[in-house]
Amino acid sequence: MAQLYFRYGAMNASKSIQLLTVAHNYEQSGKKVMVFTPAVDDRFGVGKVASRVGISRDAIPINEETDLFQIVAAEEIRPDCVLVDEAQFIGKHHVMQLVQIVDDLGIPVIVYGLLKNFKNELFPGSAALLCEADKVEEIKTVCVYCNKKATHILKFKNGKPVYSGETIEIAGNDTYSSVCRPHYYNPPV
Template sequence: MAKLYYRFGQMNASKSIQLLTVAHSYEEQGKRVTLFTPAVDDRYGRGVIASRVGIAKQAIVVDDGTNLYEIVKGDPADCVLVDEVQFLRAYHVRQLARIADDLDIPVIAYGLLKDYRNHLFEGSEAAILWADRIEEIKTICANPGCDRKATMILKVKDGKPVYAGEQIEVGGNDLYKSVCRKHYFHPDVDGLMHTP
């Protein structure tokens, strides 16, 4: 029986490259993969799943009106992969669960767990509630000299940490850093902004 997997991690934890690796593995075996990415994440272009290491693949864009279940039912695949699941609506995640249950197609959703305010995203909360299996992809704190596990996302603007505001502002290393809890509250902002 197929399952819905939720693989979460902080920024720079290799989520997108892992997704692209899974897609490649299926395709190398002659199997079909359906990829989804949210409309709000257009950092690399609309409908593009890309890793910071430079590998990218086209995906179906998901907006509020997209019915993932109907798309996959009409054009079945051997596996469904979802990038940035935190930006999806809860009903999209329920559609992913239906793909696994009713169509017997495995679904692997990758994304963040919490935002920079330490609140769950709608999509990540739904993934926790509906996934058959939840797996953490770990990375270490970006604060210089720290080797603790990164568990928080620190937003930095104009050289200062930001702890309040709108939940979604799409950005990369220029705006967000994955840090441990200690450095979330006591960041070395100058050191963070100068790390590669």
């Protein structure tokens, strides 16, 4: 029975590399996958899923008006699995389309993304996934300052932590760090 999986973690928790590994494993077994990623994440180019370890692949970009269900349903040969990266940036309507893929087409969907933003608030896409996913799994990583589990994302401007401002700013390790709760509220900078 197909299910909707939401696999979340802080930055640098290996979410994208895990997605790329799952895609590879399916394809090595002769199965078809469809990979999607939000167009807003253009760090490596629009429609690119890339890991910081240097592995990447093309993906179908998701815009506000993209209908994931229609794209998958229109495939002559249906995929064996649908994968979505950076799911924190998708809308609730996209999550409901993923539910439709699972429930109406019987295709498993595995979604990867951040849970919370640097303001310590749920991303709308992540909140919708928490409500709709059949399975929610945490991918763990450690705080950049200690060995505790990273649960928060700390944003920096000019070397100083910030807790307000524009919610979506696509950037990397120079702007964001994964930290534990104590270091989120009291970073050693």
